[in-house]
Amino acid sequence: MMHKITLPSDEVPKKWYNINPDLPVPLPAPKNPEEGGNLENLPKLFSKGVLEQEMSQERWIKIPKEVREVYKMIGRPSPLFRAKRLEEILDTPAKIFYKREDYSPTGSHKLNTAIAQAYYAKKDGVERLTTETGAGQWGTALSLACSMMDMDCTVYMVRVSFNQKPFRKTIMQIYDGEVIPSPSNKTEFGRKMLAENPDHPGSLGIAISEAMQDALNDDNVYYTLGSVLNHVLLHQTVIGLETKKQLEIAGETPDVMIGCVGGGSNFGGAIFPFIKDQIDGKIDCKFIAAEPHSCPTLTKGEYCYDFGDTAGMTPLMKMYTLGHDFVPPSVHAGGLRYHGMAPQVALLVHEGLVEGRSVHQKHTFQSGLDFAKAEGVVPAPETTHALKVAMDEARECKKTGEEKTIVVSFSGHGMLDLQGYDDYINGKIV
Amino acid sequence: MMHKITLPSDEVPKKWYNINPDLPVPLPAPKNPEEGGNLENLPKLFSKGVLEQEMSQERWIKIPKEVREVYKMIGRPSPLFRAKRLEEILDTPAKIFYKREDYSPTGSHKLNTAIAQAYYAKKDGVERLTTETGAGQWGTALSLACSMMDMDCTVYMVRVSFNQKPFRKTIMQIYDGEVIPSPSNKTEFGRKMLAENPDHPGSLGIAISEAMQDALNDDNVYYTLGSVLNHVLLHQTVIGLETKKQLEIAGETPDVMIGCVGGGSNFGGAIFPFIKDQIDGKIDCKFIAAEPHSCPTLTKGEYCYDFGDTAGMTPLMKMYTLGHDFVPPSVHAGGLRYHGMAPQVALLVHEGLVEGRSVHQKHTFQSGLDFAKAEGVVPAPETTHALKVAMDEARECKKTGEEKTIVVSFSGHGMLDLQGYDDYINGKIV
Numbered sequence: 001m002m003h004k005i006t007l008p009s010d011e012v013p014k015k016w017y018n019i020n021p022d023l024p025v026p027l028p029a030p031k032n033p034e035e036g037g038n039l040e041n042l043p044k045l046f047s048k049g050v051l052e053q054e055m056s057q058e059r060w061i062k063i064p065k066e067v068r069e070v071y072k073m074i075g076r077p078s079p080l081f082r083a084k085r086l087e088e089i090l091d092t093p094a095k096i097f098y099k100r101e102d103y104s105p106t107g108s109h110k111l112n113t114a115i116a117q118a119y120y121a122k123k124d125g126v127e128r129l130t131t132e133t134g135a136g137q138w139g140t141a142l143s144l145a146c147s148m149m150d151m152d153c154t155v156y157m158v159r160v161s162f163n164q165k166p167f168r169k170t171i172m173q174i175y176d177g178e179v180i181p182s183p184s185n186k187t188e189f190g191r192k193m194l195a196e197n198p199d200h201p202g203s204l205g206i207a208i209s210e211a212m213q214d215a216l217n218d219d220n221v222y223y224t225l226g227s228v229l230n231h232v233l234l235h236q237t238v239i240g241l242e243t244k245k246q247l248e249i250a251g252e253t254p255d256v257m258i259g260c261v262g263g264g265s266n267f268g269g270a271i272f273p274f275i276k277d278q279i280d281g282k283i284d285c286k287f288i289a290a291e292p293h294s295c296p297t298l299t300k301g302e303y304c305y306d307f308g309d310t311a312g313m314t315p316l317m318k319m320y321t322l323g324h325d326f327v328p329p330s331v332h333a334g335g336l337r338y339h340g341m342a343p344q345v346a347l348l349v350h351e352g353l354v355e356g357r358s359v360h361q362k363h364t365f366q367s368g369l370d371f372a373k374a375e376g377v378v379p380a381p382e383t384t385h386a387l388k389v390a391m392d393e394a395r396e397c398k399k400t401g402e403e404k405t406i407v408v409s410f411s412g413h414g415m416l417d418l419q420g421y422d423d424y425i426n427g428k429i430v
Numbered sequence: 431m432m433h434k435i436t437l438p439s440d441e442v443p444k445k446w447y448n449i450n451p452d453l454p455v456p457l458p459a460p461k462n463p464e465e466g467g468n469l470e471n472l473p474k475l476f477s478k479g480v481l482e483q484e485m486s487q488e489r490w491i492k493i494p495k496e497v498r499e500v501y502k503m504i505g506r507p508s509p510l511f512r513a514k515r516l517e518e519i520l521d522t523p524a525k526i527f528y529k530r531e532d533y534s535p536t537g538s539h540k541l542n543t544a545i546a547q548a549y550y551a552k553k554d555g556v557e558r559l560t561t562e563t564g565a566g567q568w569g570t571a572l573s574l575a576c577s578m579m580d581m582d583c584t585v586y587m588v589r590v591s592f593n594q595k596p597f598r599k600t601i602m603q604i605y606d607g608e609v610i611p612s613p614s615n616k617t618e619f620g621r622k623m624l625a626e627n628p629d630h631p632g633s634l635g636i637a638i639s640e641a642m643q644d645a646l647n648d649d650n651v652y653y654t655l656g657s658v659l660n661h662v663l664l665h666q667t668v669i670g671l672e673t674k675k676q677l678e679i680a681g682e683t684p685d686v687m688i689g690c691v692g693g694g695s696n697f698g699g700a701i702f703p704f705i706k707d708q709i710d711g712k713i714d715c716k717f718i719a720a721e722p723h724s725c726p727t728l729t730k731g732e733y734c735y736d737f738g739d740t741a742g743m744t745p746l747m748k749m750y751t752l753g754h755d756f757v758p759p760s761v762h763a764g765g766l767r768y769h770g771m772a773p774q775v776a777l778l779v780h781e782g783l784v785e786g787r788s789v790h791q792k793h794t795f796q797s798g799l800d801f802a803k804a805e806g807v808v809p810a811p812e813t814t815h816a817l818k819v820a821m822d823e824a825r826e827c828k829k830t831g832e833e834k835t836i837v838v839s840f841s842g843h844g845m846l847d848l849q850g851y852d853d854y855i856n857g858k859i860v
Binding site for chain 2: 002003004006008009072073074075079081084085103104105106107111144147148166167170171173174175176369372373375376377378413415416418419421422425
């Protein structure tokens with residue numbers, strides 16, 4: 001029995017997979033709001049490379065040699081593990097595989113796109129990147145990517161997170177990222193917020209606005225986003241492409257594929273390379289996007305045009321949304337607290353190719369504990385959402401006797417998110 | 431160029447390597463102190479399996495099938511990485527490889543022996559293991575190992591660490607470990623300490639005494655140790671055995687091998703399989719044990735018989751020691767704060783086969799930052815000691831033009847030790 005399926009460095013994919021030409025219906029284009037102008041700002045905010053990818057209809061997009069080298073350096077391809085002990089404990093005939101994105105040096109899949117975005121920005125000659133971060137995974141990944149590309153990085157971190165998660169700040173500083181609690185006095189919008197309330201706790205919406213303003217004010221600076229956009233999901237397809245190869249080695253075809261969704265990049269990256277096989281009838285797989293009960297974008301949201309940010313600075317995108325002014329309740333899986341959804345993932349849900357399923361965090365933390373005790377790895381709170389659904393599916397197989405192959409995208413580890421586990425163990429999450 | 435050398439699951443070693451028959455002179459046997467009895471306690475404290483290994487003169491000791499399966503499950507063999515970007519930054523002709531023990535689910539090499547010790551204890555029918563923990567890595571590994579073997583685990587954690595490192599406690603609790611701040615009222619010795627001072631901060635010496643007393647008082651319980659003893663180093667030789675195979679695949683022979691030393695188990699496990707080749711003249715390698723300047727066991731200690739613990743409950747062992755009542759100053763690399771040294775490692779130093787080298791933590795943290803920025807992974811404070819020496823050796827190669835192959839045992843990651851980095855970045859470590 002194979003416990004893990006590894007691939008050598010030179011099997012890092014040579015091309016990213018672009019799902020756009022294979023979508024069952026064309027992806028609705030982003031558009032300007034009535035007051036206009038947001039689309040026109042994009043070339044000041046993003047590199048030529050990623051904007052081209054954003055609109056591309058090419059199925060395969062070459063991964064630049066330099067990016068591929070860094071992918072190798074950070075340990076890609078990541079291994080695919082079989083959760084044999086978990087299967088035994090669940091007493092299920094199902095086989096459970098999990099793709100280890102926690103093996104990235106920053107602990108999650110985010111680095112896959114951070115490296116690519118930093119590379120294309122560097123190519124355009126800009127010297128600094130800005131971004132926002134809430135939970136901290138994205139800011140961490142971008143800080144390291146910038147360090148690797150010899151660029152500066154400015155991360156606007158929601159002030160309340162900045163204060164509550166001092167070690168998230170530390171790890172970004174280790175990578176030379178400049179971490180600024182937001183709202184800050186660095187931007188006009190930040191100063192306005194601070195004038196209204198000098199102790200403003202901040203919000204992701206405000207941090208996005210500050211990071212965008214910072215980039216718009218300086219020709220040497222781009223803004224970057226860690227999820228939602230087509231090019232971000234494109235970069236993440238290395239996850240699914242590797243998984244496909246690894247499943248072939250294991251002699252398996254997936255019956256169920258599961259990922260957690262906030263903006264949708266981990267899930268999209270993991271499943272997109274399997275979607276065409278599904279459409280072509282080569283596989284018969286159920287794709288499940290696991291979201292928090294408290295931020296039920298896919299299960300309770302509306303499929304319509306909305307802003308990607310709270311302040312309304314982005315173009316309008318067609319997606320499932322809870323409304324761009326929706327403020328999700330505080331949950332420990334900060335990476336899943338997003339009102340919208342990647343348009344590509346949203347379209348697949350709308351067309352019935354992907355099922356959205358919401359799970360409550362009191363159950364996801366228990367799944368995280370069960371998984372950690374069985375397999376050893378402590379999953380990120382975000383990842384526990386996918387694991388909860390995977391365990392439910394495996395238990396269902398026990399009832400029906402079906403020997404399904406279940407594949408989970410294990411998006412990250414929980415080493416910097418132990419407060420949530422501590423709260424759960426001490427009965428504070430109910 | 432190979433960035434990482436992986437081995438498939440079925441290449442997990444089938445046997446541990448016992449260095450005893452290959453030591454240049456026989457290992458001095460442990461002995462009783464004058465007041466006697468400590469040797470006689472060993473069978474009440476340790477499993478038959480590990481006590482047999484402790485004395486064995488067999489060069490190869492079979493790894494039980496069940497232990498090998500768990501090694502596979504936790505992802506062994508761990509990959510060997512080439513630090514190509516670090517080499518470029520240092521502008522050195524040397525090649526630097528690092529063996530990734532941080533890939534273990536608990537983040538360090540400690541699990542390699544925890545699993546074996548739990549297995550042999552289970553075989554003897556005991557139901558619970560006790561141990562002490564300071565920095566927390568060992569308690570974490572034993573908690574998970576017990577969880578995997580369906581045993582209970584009691585960890586006496588130095589009270590000041592218990593209070594300062596709440597997340598270390600959390601991760602042990604995730605694995606169902608019972609974490610007790612020491613001194614506690616669970617043992618006679620603990621109660622005595624608390625009677626003297628109800629706010630006693632505790633010490634590793636006291637925690638060891640409590641863990642041993644707990645085990646001695648109950649026939650269903652064994653005590654376990656995370657380093658120093660022969661059987662612990664034996665179990666850790668999977669590190670060196672895998673590294674040897676991986677270097678062969680890379681077409682390399684080591685010129686310098688480096689590990690950090692506290693009790694010596696990571697270092698011993700990594701280098702022992704190369705020592706016979708050195709004695710036989712097959713390789714010409716410098717072996718360097720990197721220790722903290724503040725706890726200079728090998729560089730300032732005396733080679734003589736001493737107790738392994740502070741309270742004097744263990745047999746006397748011949749080793750380098752700073753005296754069993756030596757209290758090392760508080761350094762962030764808690765795993766290296768030990769007054770003694772594994773007798774096998776000590777003997778190799780005394781015989782001139784291994785060089786001890788002490789490094790100051792203000793330099794090791796800088797090396798940790800340099801490494802993290804170059805390669806992405808944030809090393810544990812302990813591991814930065816080995817990295818500091820490796821970088822010094824690589825810089826020396828730049829001067830001499832020598833294309834040496836440098837191999838570092840990367841004992842663990844620093845995700846749960848970011849306070850030290852934060853202090854260093856903020857100028858609090860000088």
